[in-house]
Amino acid sequence: MSDTHASSDMAGQDDTQEPSRRKLLIGLSLGSGALAAAAAGYPIAKAVLDPAFQKGGRGDWQTVGQLTDFPLWKTVLVTFIRPGARSFGGDIKKDTAYLTRRPGDWLALHNVCMHLGCPVRHQEGSGLYFCPCHGGVYNAEGINVAGPPRIPLQRLGVRVEGQDVQLQSAAMPLPTLTWPGGDS
Amino acid sequence: MSNPAQTKQAKIDEANDTPPAVTEKKYGLFLGWLEDRTGLISRLNTVAGHRVPKRSKWAFVFGSATLFAFILQVVTGITLAMFFEPSSATAYQSLQRISTPGTAEAMVRGLHYFGASLMVVMMGIHLIRVYLSAAYKYPREMQWISGVVMLLLVLAMAFTGQTLRWDQTAVWSVVVGAEQASRAPIVGPILARFLMAGDTLNAGTLSRLYALHTYWFPALLFGLIGLHVFLVLRNGISEPPVPGRRVDPRTYKQEYQARVKKDGVPFWPDAAWRDTVFGSALIILMAFLAWKFGAPALSKPPDPSLINADPKPDWYLIWYFSILALWPYGITNLMIILAPLLAIVGLIALPLVSNKGERAPSRRPWAIGIVVVTVGMIFSLTLLGYREPWLPRFGTPPLTAQQVNSTDPSVVRGAALFHDQSCILCHKIDGQGGIRGPNLSQIGERLTKDQLTWRIQNGAASMPSYAGVLTTDQLRDLVNFLASRQ
Structure with missing residues (x-):
């Protein structure tokens, strides 16, 4: 060459x-x-x-207390383990929900404000849930009634096995885009 | 015979020729050796000696001050990485250890904390200076655009840095960030889960934020800073604007070179001494602050089951936190994504749509107006963010009998309801309660009982409706109580 x-x-x-x-x-x-x-x-x-393409949604059923822990009409804050959380993650694997036992049914609200995800606080007398971050307010049913949130608090499944009260865990609910005037 | 391809190749060859050996004695033995092997000395001398416009005075020090702050952040950040455990179970303990008052680690953490503020502030002033003097016009468009990308990266660094503080506030900041991102059309949930490293907070969340904050974003910043500085050297430092001297892309470069040749001064030390002295003074100030105040306090541990949280970003992002509370509620989901997007697009488009003409602020009054309005808004939103009027005042005690000041049993019952039904969280009476809604100390003078009933039943944008919550008797008691506030 x-x-x-x-x-x-x-x-x-x-x-x-x-x-x-x-x-x-x-x-x-x-x-x-x-x-x-x-x-x-x-x-x-x-x-x-x-991880970015995980689907969210429901996880396993977890026992969060005994029937006697939930008097009628009393709203109780319970802690559950996030679905898929690794045991070595420390406290970060904990998540919370508000459980209310009512005659004939249960109401479980995932404690994630649907404005920006802060934990809301239940008020005994009025039954309202207030968010400390930007002042969102939800009524006793978890419906958004005032402030920035456009979506109700997300509900979780509850079942009773013997004396055990079980909650269906869920991933972090994400509020997706809603157009002005849309309901969800 | 020369065809165009050969000429082109000849030019490439010429540019790539191995430089001749350094034989002059002017560099001395050691530097001469270094120059012969690397050519760095002559290049540094060229950079140091290149002529810059006269009268580039103190207004021009903020870009280099941002660079000084960046270097401080790199050095202190690497040092912190030698002590910080990026593991979601133990990060908080390692931070507590680092923050032990009086230790050198705590002072380094303080330096990193104050350095972050310094970098954001210097970058902001630099941005305002460049905008006001229209230095982004021809031929410096790419300097502006690379600067805008760096602005976004610095804010991303500020956000991820705050989450590495892995306390209660940090954890909720991640959630707030993810929930904002989820509003983006189509890609929203993907972005949110990318940030959380999964569909909920988990052990990988902190590791991911750590990798972004310490590897990815700095790597991008290093590259962009290199580009930005290279462009400043290549295109020359912009001259202080002169009213009436318009930028014309056809003639600008020749005119600039002629002026710099005529009355320019060498960059080092005539212009650069200000950069060095100013940047060094700021770093000394940061060291003083870090020594005086140490590391910033950590909030509660990163346990999401401790729900009494009041997460807030560091001071330079508070204004944005306030905006999130204040959008008209109907458009809030749209604006969370749209507003930042419009701001970014506007900033990037600026030099592309306006790259010639006047540079002097006195001839561009709208530029002054935009700066005054933006800075004023950020300032007032920051003040508002610290007042937090939208925050329900949890745990406000009931009004005392003295405050209620009535023997009417209906009024007394109404006063109890005012507390028990959470009215007091947002309404103040006699200096007690929240400030979200109007002060109701004299509401009886302004509204009739019918109006009070209507408002309580219907609520408002920021107030829940109490229809169906209060019984008829309770409503009557509450209205009686409010009507007696005069």
């Missing part, structure tokens, strides 16, 4: 060959680079982005 290169007779031929040879070299470099980036990038992107 170097011999023919040196010959001036071959220069013309070289000139016509060079562009296609260069194209091949460029293609080879970019192609192998892209392949390498994809080979290393796929597992990286998958690891980083997989």
Whole structure:
């Protein structure tokens, strides 16, 4: 190759060959680079982005107390474990809900304000739930009645197994975009 | 024979030629060796000696002050990373350890904390200075745009930095951030779960925020700072604006070079001494603050089952926290995403839609107006954020018999209802209660009993309706009590 290169007779031929040879070299470099980036990038992107595509929703049933812990009409704050939370995560795995036992049924409200997710506080007399962050107010049913929230507090499932009161855990509820005038 | 392709190749060859060996004695033995092998000395000398416009005085120090603050943040941040455990179970304890008053670690944490404020403030002033003097116009559009991207990255650093404080406030800040992001159309929930590293808070949340704060965002910032500084050197420092001297892209570069050649001064030390002295003075001030006040206090542990929380961002983001409470409620979900998006688009588009013409603020009164209104809004929203009028005053005690000041049993019962039905959380009577709603100390003078009944039954945007909550008797007692407040 170097011999023919040196010959001036071959220069013309070289000139016509060079562009296609260069194209091949460029293609080879970019192609192998892209392949390498994809080979290393796929597992990286998958690891980083997989959590972003979790679906949320309901988790397992957890015992949060005994029937005697829940007198009629009393709203009780209970703690449950977030679905999928790792045991080594420390306290971060805890989440809370307000349980109210009523004649014939239960009301369980996930304690996540549907404005920006702060924990709300139940008020004994009025039965209202107030959010400390931006003053959202929900009524005893968990319906948004004043302030910024546009969506009611999310309800959780409750069941009684013997004396155990069980709550169906759930991921963090996310308020999605609502247009002005829309209800949810 | 020369065809265009050969000429082009010749130019590339010329630019890439290996420089000749350094034979001059002017660098001395050691520096001469270094210059011969690296060429860095002559390049540094070129940068230091390049001419900059005269009269670029104290108004021009804020960009470099931001860089000084960044360097402080990098050094203190790396130091903190040697002590901080980015594990959601133990981070809080490691922070308590770092924050032990009187230790060097606590002072480093204080430096990082005050340095963050310094960086945000210097960046803000730099932005205002560049905007007011229209230094973003031709040929410095890319400087402005890279600056806007850095502004967003610095705010992202500020936010993630506050969450690494992994106390109660930090945890709820993550939630508030995720719930905001979830409002974006289509990608909202994906963004929210990306931030939380899952569909709810979990052990990976802190690790992810830590990686973003200490690796990703700084890496991007390093690259962008490099670009930004390179462009400042390439395009030259903008001149102080002169009324009537208009920027014309066809002639600007020649005119700029001619003026700088005529009466410019070497960057170092004629112009740069101000940058150095100002930046150093600020860092000394930060060291004093860190020594005097130490590390910022941690709030309660990161346990989401402790629900008595009042999460708030650091002072420079409070204004935004206030806005979130104050949008008209009907459009709040839309504005959470739309408003920041419009601001970003507007900032990036600015030099693209307006890159020529007058630069002097005196000829651009609307620019002054925009700055005054924006700074005024941020200032007043910050004050409001500390007053927190929207915060229900939890735990306000019932009114005393002396305050109620009546023997009418209906009024006394109404006063008890005023407390028990949570009215007092948002309404003040005789200096007791919240400030969300109007002060009701003299409400009996302003509203009739019918009007009071109507309002209590119907509520308002920020007040829940009590129809169906109060019995007829309770409503009558409450109205009697309020009507007696005169």
